[in-house]
Amino acid sequence: MTQILPNNTAGERKPWRGASEAPFVRIRDLSKRFAEIPAVDDVSLDIWKGEIFCLLGGSGCGKSTLLRMLAGFEAPTSGRIEIDGQDLSNVPPEVRPTNMMFQSYALFPHMTVEANVAYGLRREGMRRAEAMDRTADMLRLVQLSGLEKRRPHQLSGGQRQRVALARSLVKRPKLLLLDEPLGALDRKLREETQFELMNIQDRMGITFIVVTHDQEEAMTLATRIGVMDAGRIRQIDEPRVVYERPANRFVADFIGTVNIFEGTVDAAAPDAMRVRTPEGPVLVRPLKGLRHNQSVAVAVRPEKMSLTREPTGADNQLQATVVDYAYMGDVTIYKLALPGGRTLKVSKANHGLEARPISWDEPVHVGFSTAAGVVLTA
Amino acid sequence: MSHVAGSPRMSWRRWLVVAIPMLWLGVFFLLPFIEVARISLADPALARPPYTAIWADGRFTGDLENFLFLLSDSLYVNAYLSSIRFAFVSTVLALLIGYPMAYAIARAREPWRTVLLFLVILPFWTSFLLRVYALVGLMNPTGPINQLLLWLGLIGEPLVMRQTDFAVYVGIVYTYLPFMILPLYAVLSKLDDALLEASADLGAHPAVTFLTVTLPLSLPGVVAGAMLVFIPSIGEFVIPALLGGPDTLMIGQVLWNEFFSARDWTVASAVAVAMLLLIVLPILWLQKMMEPAR
Incomplete structure (x- = not known):
């Protein structure tokens, strides 16, 4: 890899190494079966505040199902999910303290950029003027000022990705879930956006869980990586440990x-x-x-x-x-x-x-x- | 930007593609319409055909007398207004009934989706006339609906359903419901689930998601379905004739009476031309409405 790996500022703090700090996201014995076929199989996982945790695996390994259970779109077959000490098992998606950035971006095609970003704030009952102020701040952060009145189909892929990011961040969720956030971007844009994503994460102090099949992306972004295969997590560790000290043949073979x-x-x-x-x-x-x-x-x-x-x-x-x-x-x-x-x-x-x-x-x-x-x- | 037009041969082919439907419309719509419009400007005559020529001795002899007659007799204006009312109310009812049905079909899993769609189209396999006659039978004072209600003790004597405006509404909504459901189904089945999930994720309850995401995105289907129900309903003849009462007034019946009972072809043609304009105007208006959505 020729590119210079950026230093994760969050990586300076490594709460997963000591036991003093309580984990922010606590997943216990989580399983999801579709018609008796396990998509997620007995996963337990702790994620600490401020982490960028990457779920890495091939297609069909269960990483997206795990993310969708965190967002509340899928109900677990068994097991528990706790965020910040709150049990989310029976909490519907609209009241969860999480927001998601969709792989397809899922921007509302009939709304302007501004209306898309303000949507979540308006649903909270925030007054229009305040919501518009927050939206403008957010659009400035993702460098989309001036495009407020455009509709999604009038934007480039990179711009759409930023709108999706802004929309998922504007409510300042405790936990942001990102499903292949850079997947639809071309290589050059992807590298630029990786750095930006880390910058924004650092500035806003939001915990990220990122699903990706791209190991380079996981290596660059993550504080820790969870390598998944057939619904199970095969290794959880810092990127360089996963690469230098793989826990098993699968991880050694999958990474690099x-x-x-x-x-x-x-x-x-x-x-x-x-x-x-x-x-x-x-x-x-x-x-x-x-x-x-x-x-x-x-x-x-x-x-x-x-x-x-x-x-x-x-x-x-x-x-x-x-x-x-x-x-x-x-x-x-x-x-x-x-x-x-x-x-x-x-x-x-x-x-x-x-x-x-x-x-x-x-x-x-x-x-x-x-x-x-x-x-x-x- | 002359290169956009392509080679002369390409544009010739493009013309051919447009020419076929144009020719079709010309032969089967425009020519008959010109004929009807011509008769509407003529005067009645005891002859065969029963109207005068509008072009005699190199002079235009037609006039708008027949149209003025339509305005002078309140029957015609009332029939138009009544037709619009019937068509409008039926369209609203069809939308209220058709939307949930289309939504349910679009959300259904296969193989249910195909089965339900098939059931929507199934009535077309029987003659329209037969189906309206079946409704007549159902709504008879001695028909099964009345007998069931009597047997249940819900009513003391048979309800008068046939030969009322109610029966006409039932007939129109029943007949044109598939034309509402199919375009709605087409837009609703293309609705991306991720948009609904995104809305929920951003804090919208399902009802709010419906109002802010599903409904606005299905508007093209609502407009298409409404047009497909509204336009043929205005000119409907068979349903009011078979199900309507003596007071039911619709322009299609007036047209029939002028042509076949009064045998006044010129006034009948004027009714037909006026009816066409009455239908074209709402289409143009709706198309104007649709433009910003594109």
Whole structure:
């Protein structure tokens, strides 16, 4: 990833690491079944005030259903949702302290931008003049001043996205739910809007729960990520922990690219543990609680492997042949074949214009340190 | 911007596409209308056809006498006003009954949705005349409705339903209800659920959501349905003839009487032309109303 990751200001405060602060959103044993098929399966989750929590997963993993239960559009089959100590199980959407930004934006096509944003305030019974003042402030914040009288169909996709954001923020909800907020935007606009979203979140101090299938978006925005699969949460952690220390094979494989070596625990030394694999022994950092001969997997990210023509003396060494490669500018991604036949992916940083870059069919040496591998037991 | 028009061949083809409906309307609407308009300007004559020519010896001999006659006799003005009243009240009733039905069908799950839509269209499979006769039978003093009410003890003697304005309203609303339901269904079924959820999310109770989101967005369907009920109702002949009483006055009956009983083709044609104008004007007005919504 070439883009510079912004620093989450909310990330400086990490209440989920200590137990002193009570969670703001408390989800307990939450399940939702549609005709006996579980969409959300026994999810428990705590989210603290001021977080940008990303629910990340592929389509059909249950992340949108979970969000819709928080908004009140779906009733849970079982389990509890509490926000700020209030049980929301039987609270209809119109009286919940949450607002939602819809994936399709769901702007009212027969109303102006201004009327769309003021809609929620007017429903609270706020007087017209006051509602219009608040609306104008909100439109200024999302940089839409001057477009008050336009209708949604007269706006660009990016402008519509801002109207939807303004409309969902104007009531200052305790919790803002965002369903693929940047999904409909093109790449450049998406990157700009990510920063803006974080800026606004920081300024207004609202807790965000964001549903996304885009891992880059989740990495950039989130204070923490919940990776979902088949209705269950497979790992909840800070973005860099999810990437560097995935909890299981699913998360390791889902986030980024990974090479997985299946094997069994062989012998542990104080500073390294050996895992027996079909590709040869792999040395990793020792992990407590493992039995001898227990089957485990070692996950190694492509950028943590070195690729050279000569052996390097790294902790782990493998010989391979180049099958294919793709020059990406900042890195070149190599697809390698091991003698056993399986393939590896290795990315090599490009430091300049090489006279003779490693190319097809060349025999190469792959190396990685004991620290590079992550042992997965699940 | 000359390039917008495209090549000459393209515009020729475009003309062909427009020409077919134009030709159809010309042959089946415009020519007969010109004929009727011509007769309306002529004088009656004891001849075959029973009217004079409006063009004789190179001179225009027609006049507006027949139209002036319509204004002079209160029967015609009353019949027009009464027709508008019947059509208007029937349209409002059809809207009040049709809207909830269309809404329910649009919200129904498949396969119910298809079944319900089919049921709305089903009456068209029987002759319209037969269905109106069936209503006559139902509303007879000895008909099943009266017998049921008598049997239940709700009434002491049979209600007079046939040959009243009430029966005419029942007939018109029953006959034209599908024309109200179908356009309403078309707009309501396209309504995005996310808009209703967004409204609820922003604090609107379901009733408020209906008034602020559903109803305004279904307005094109309301207008289309209202036109489809109102316009044919004004000129309705069969329903008042079969279900109406001696006092029921509608312009379609007057037209029939002038043509076939009085055999005064010239006045009858004037009634027809005036009726057409009476129908065209509300259409133009409604279309004007619709413009800002687009």
